[in-house]
Amino acid sequence: MGQAQAIYVSDDDGEQSRLTDKLAKLAAAAEIVSPEGRALRADNPRSLLAAVLAEIDETMLARTLRFRTGSGTELSVDVFSRRLLRINPPAPTGSPKGFEKQALTDADTPRIHDLFRLFKAFSGSDRVAYVSSGPVDNPIDASEYGIAATTLADLWKLPLAKSGIGTPQTRIQRFCEECGEMGAAWIRLDGEQPVDTGGTESALAQLGAYAETALRDIREASDIIRAPAEGPRFVLLGQTGGLSVALAGEDGHSVLVLADALQIEAVAAAWRGIFI
Amino acid sequence: MEVSDKLEAIRAEVPECVAVAFADLSARMVLSVSTRTRQPQEALDDLSAAAADLLDGPAAAPMPELLGEGTSRVGHAVTQSRSETRIYVRSSSDPAEALCCICAPMVDIDAVMRHAKAALEHIGGKG
Numbered sequence: 001m002g003q004a005q006a007i008y009v010s011d012d013d014g015e016q017s018r019l020t021d022k023l024a025k026l027a028a029a030a031e032i033v034s035p036e037g038r039a040l041r042a043d044n045p046r047s048l049l050a051a052v053l054a055e056i057d058e059t060m061l062a063r064t065l066r067f068r069t070g071s072g073t074e075l076s077v078d079v080f081s082r083r084l085l086r087i088n089p090p091a092p093t094g095s096p097k098g099f100e101k102q103a104l105t106d107a108d109t110p111r112i113h114d115l116f117r118l119f120k121a122f123s124g125s126d127r128v129a130y131v132s133s134g135p136v137d138n139p140i141d142a143s144e145y146g147i148a149a150t151t152l153a154d155l156w157k158l159p160l161a162k163s164g165i166g167t168p169q170t171r172i173q174r175f176c177e178e179c180g181e182m183g184a185a186w187i188r189l190d191g192e193q194p195v196d197t198g199g200t201e202s203a204l205a206q207l208g209a210y211a212e213t214a215l216r217d218i219r220e221a222s223d224i225i226r227a228p229a230e231g232p233r234f235v236l237l238g239q240t241g242g243l244s245v246a247l248a249g250e251d252g253h254s255v256l257v258l259a260d261a262l263q264i265e266a267v268a269a270a271w272r273g274i275f276i
Numbered sequence: 277m278e279v280s281d282k283l284e285a286i287r288a289e290v291p292e293c294v295a296v297a298f299a300d301l302s303a304r305m306v307l308s309v310s311t312r313t314r315q316p317q318e319a320l321d322d323l324s325a326a327a328a329d330l331l332d333g334p335a336a337a338p339m340p341e342l343l344g345e346g347t348s349r350v351g352h353a354v355t356q357s358r359s360e361t362r363i364y365v366r367s368s369s370d371p372a373e374a375l376c377c378i379c380a381p382m383v384d385i386d387a388v389m390r391h392a393k394a395a396l397e398h399i400g401g402k403g
Contacts, residue, residue: 210339214338233356239352245342
């Protein structure tokens with residue numbers, strides 16, 4: 001039932017009006033991107049490295065992941081199919097030489113200790129890093145097989161303990177990112193508050209209009225999210241061959257997604273990949 | 277082929293589908309069901325009530341405006357939890373009828389919808 005209450009709004013007219021205004025402003029923005037990216041928080045530097053590997057392990061499409069620690073050290077890597085393909089320059093200060101721009105393969109496993117030193121040079125003594133992703137700048141050829149994040153985690157003795165890293169908020173944020181990569185529009189809510197959006201202006205206007213109406217009765221609408229089981233929830237409503245709206249949420253963090261008919265399976269699969 | 281045979285056929289085509297029910301949304305009642313294991317009546321009542329809430333409830337009310345002119349109703353709904361995926365598909369010939377499918381979490385949603393629509397067309401044609 002926690003999810004059912006996650007996107008509940010007050011019946012108070014003033015509150016409703018304020019939310020409506022906020023939704024309108026959010027819908028007007030084509031996309032709001034945090035300059036720092038999504039936060040990864042850990043109890044210690046090793047856990048932070050585990051969080052970095054978890055990001056690689058959860059990246060299926062070819063992407064450049066850019067990490068920046070709280071103290072400002074940066075690391076850019078190309079990733080594909082849960083594998084680390086290459087380290088983009090510049091490597092963090094103090095890193096061993098010979099990794100930048102080099103395509104990584106399993107043959108690099110003997111150098112894995114040096115690669116670990118490079119990652120430790122990145123993490124330093126930080127416990128917080130920010131991650132953002134974008135298309136890869138350099139084309140990936142067939143010889144770039146990379147090293148699986150799970151292999152790195154095994155060799156570096158780092159647990160890919162996502163439960164210790166991810167929170168409902170970060171899981172929702174990751175779901176938003178994946179929906180955005182598919183081209184679907186989304187509005188993210190923390191509790192009752194719309195806090196972020198993604199997608200084209202026209203799609204957001206459509207979704208915002210739906211949200212404005214649906215949120216008005218969301219206390220009743222939340223009944224549809226009542227679960228035979230506890231935990232994160234996903235509900236999608238749509239028309240055959242047309243648009244669908246998905247509502248996903250966990251522990252007070254929620255998102256509305258506008259998907260076309262061809263995106264339904266991918267949006268649902270993205271939710272499963274993150275929440276199950 | 278009877279309605280129950282069509283429901284059985286969906287489960288045969290999609291092994292992850294553990295239960296398929298043919299429901300009347302207006303009456304909020306399951307009319308026919310095919311399940312791997314026997315379901316208690318209250319579970320079937322909940323399933324048909326959920327179908328009515330999803331396809332005709334408050335969250336569905338603003339959908340026609342979103343979906344565009346000529347669209348009067350929500351045609352399908354999907355819910356996912358860690359333990360199961362449920363797929364609800366409304367009949368195009370009788371909007372008060374729907375198929376409700378309870379599946380394993382990793383089911384192919386497109387495949388279930390495709391089979392459900394075909395079954396509903398057959399059922400509607402027979403009517």
